[in-house]
Amino acid sequence: MTQETTKSTYWQGVRDGAPFILVIVPFSLLFGVVATEAGLNVFETLSFSVLVIAGAAQFTALQLLTDGAPTVIALISALAVNLRMAMYSASLTPWLGEARLGQRALAAYFTVDQSYACAIVKFEQNPRWTISQRLRYFFGVVTPICPLWYAFTLVGALVGTKIPQGLALDFALPITFLAMIGPMLRTRAHLAAAFVSVTCALVFAFLPYNLGLLVAGLVGMMTGARVEVLLERRAGARA
Amino acid sequence: MNIDTADLWFVIIGLGLGSFALRFVFTGLVGDRPLPAWLLRHLRYTAVAVLPGLVAPLVVWPAATGGSLDAPRMAAALVTLAAGYFLRNVIVAILLGALTLYGGLALLG
Numbered sequence: 207m208t209q210e211t212t213k214s215t216y217w218q219g220v221r222d223g224a225p226f227i228l229v230i231v232p233f234s235l236l237f238g239v240v241a242t243e244a245g246l247n248v249f250e251t252l253s254f255s256v257l258v259i260a261g262a263a264q265f266t267a268l269q270l271l272t273d274g275a276p277t278v279i280a281l282i283s284a285l286a287v288n289l290r291m292a293m294y295s296a297s298l299t300p301w302l303g304e305a306r307l308g309q310r311a312l313a314a315y316f317t318v319d320q321s322y323a324c325a326i327v328k329f330e331q332n333p334r335w336t337i338s339q340r341l342r343y344f345f346g347v348v349t350p351i352c353p354l355w356y357a358f359t360l361v362g363a364l365v366g367t368k369i370p371q372g373l374a375l376d377f378a379l380p381i382t383f384l385a386m387i388g389p390m391l392r393t394r395a396h397l398a399a400a401f402v403s404v405t406c407a408l409v410f411a412f413l414p415y416n417l418g419l420l421v422a423g424l425v426g427m428m429t430g431a432r433v434e435v436l437l438e439r440r441a442g443a444r445a
Numbered sequence: 446m447n448i449d450t451a452d453l454w455f456v457i458i459g460l461g462l463g464s465f466a467l468r469f470v471f472t473g474l475v476g477d478r479p480l481p482a483w484l485l486r487h488l489r490y491t492a493v494a495v496l497p498g499l500v501a502p503l504v505v506w507p508a509a510t511g512g513s514l515d516a517p518r519m520a521a522a523l524v525t526l527a528a529g530y531f532l533r534n535v536i537v538a539i540l541l542g543a544l545t546l547y548g549g550l551a552l553l554g
Contacts, residue, residue: 225536245447250457257461262499267456277452284456285463290495296471296484297491303477310476314469319496326492376509377518377546381525383500385538388529390493399490400497407498408505419498426494431486 215339219324219346226320226351229382233261234355238362240265244272248363255359259318259352261379263287289420293427294322301329302344304337313341316348323386395437399430517549 234255241251246268258264267284271277294317302313324347329340391397403426410418480488504522506512525542529535 225539228539246453250453254457257457258464260464263460263464267460271448271453271456277455281456281459281463284460285467288460288464288467290499291464291467292470293488293491293495295468295473296475297488299471299475300480300485300488302472303475307473307476310473311469314472315465317468317472319499323492323496330489376507377521380500380503380518380522381539381542381546382535383496384504384522384525385529385535385542387493387496387500388526388531388538389533389535390496391530395490396493399493403494403498404501407501411502411506418502419495422498422501423491423495426498427487427490430490430494431483434486434489 215335216342216346218328219343220349221346222324222328223320223347223350226382227354229378230320230351230354231358232378234358235362235365237261237264237268238359238364239366240362241268241359242363242366244268246363248360251363252356252360255356258284259315259355260288260291261355283414286417286420290423291317293423297326298322301325301340302337305341309341313344316345316352318348318351319383320351320386321347323390327390393434393437395430395433398433399426402426402429517546517553520549521546 237255238251241254242248246254254264254268258267263284266287267280270280270283275283295314298313298317302310305313321344325340325344328343329335332339335343387400391400403422406422406425407418410421412418413421500522504519505514507515507518509515510518521542524545525538528541529538532538
């Protein structure tokens with residue numbers, strides 16, 4: 207592997223983050239529109255996106271508030287949707303743990319599905335990157351994503367008109383995530399984890415507050431770890 | 446119905462602080478203290494254990510169709526996943542998935 211400069215990992219991150227513009231723009235636009243329709247003013251809508259910076263949780267909170275659910279329930283449900291962020295945080299810790307506290311805090315704020323998914327793949331592929339190269343890459347991925355998240359929330363709030371249903375924007379999110387998952391399935395342990403996760407998510411979908419996803423995540427991780435051990439043992443026995 | 450302004454800000458600020466806490470809990474507080482091997486082994490599978498579980502219900506019960514199985518969306522999901530898996534290219538997979546979705550909606554919708 208060629209020696210990479212710190213600068214080049216930043217631009218590599220920008221390149222890897224860029225395709226997600228296709229998702230971020232319609233998704234944040236939609237949030238701006240929906241929030242305005244729910245009666246939020248422009249400042250409130252934009253604050254939502256800047257402070258929370260997590261689409262699924264924002265939609266959940268907004269939906270429950272509009273339905274007249276108790277505020278505490280709306281808050282807890284949206285936080286439950288974001289519980290996966292704690293798993294991302296744990297997963298990134300071995301790679302970013304040596305950074306300065308301020309940098310870690312900034313990386314934590316910008317830990318979203320896309321930045322996590324890109325970073326974990328690249329960090330595992332390039333275990334010899336220095337902490338500075340890893341941080342540059344991480345913030346590179348964030349660069350084309352997060353500013354647009356704020357900007358198009360604002361546009362959605364200002365435009366506020368209905369987006370044509372025929373665009374099927376609801377499916378932009380599943381398609382991007384599926385596209386990201388495909389290349390992550392490198393070993394039988396990954397495949398097993400993903401398969402078990404899907405099964406659990408569907409079986410436990412009836413649980414409130416999105417807890418089904420938490421079950422799916424934990425059982426999926428346990429499956430992956432277990433299969434990894436079994437595969438190693440089998441390889442060891444053969445050698 | 447109208448959302449009360451105080452309630453709204455309670456949720457916005459609470460969700461903002463809470464989400465940051467969830468993101469910061471390990472990266473920030475554990476830092477460079479070494480984690481045990483068994484935990485690291487589990488953490489290696491975080492992405493493939495969370496993202497598929499996040500997407501599966503959205504594919505099987507799409508909100509746009511009121512939660513009933515939808516052929517164009519299911520086909521788009523399968524094409525995207527297969528393209529991502531075999532071609533190892535995220536952008537190509539997204540484009541093929543979008544093509545399948547719009548093609549399917551045009552044919553069946």
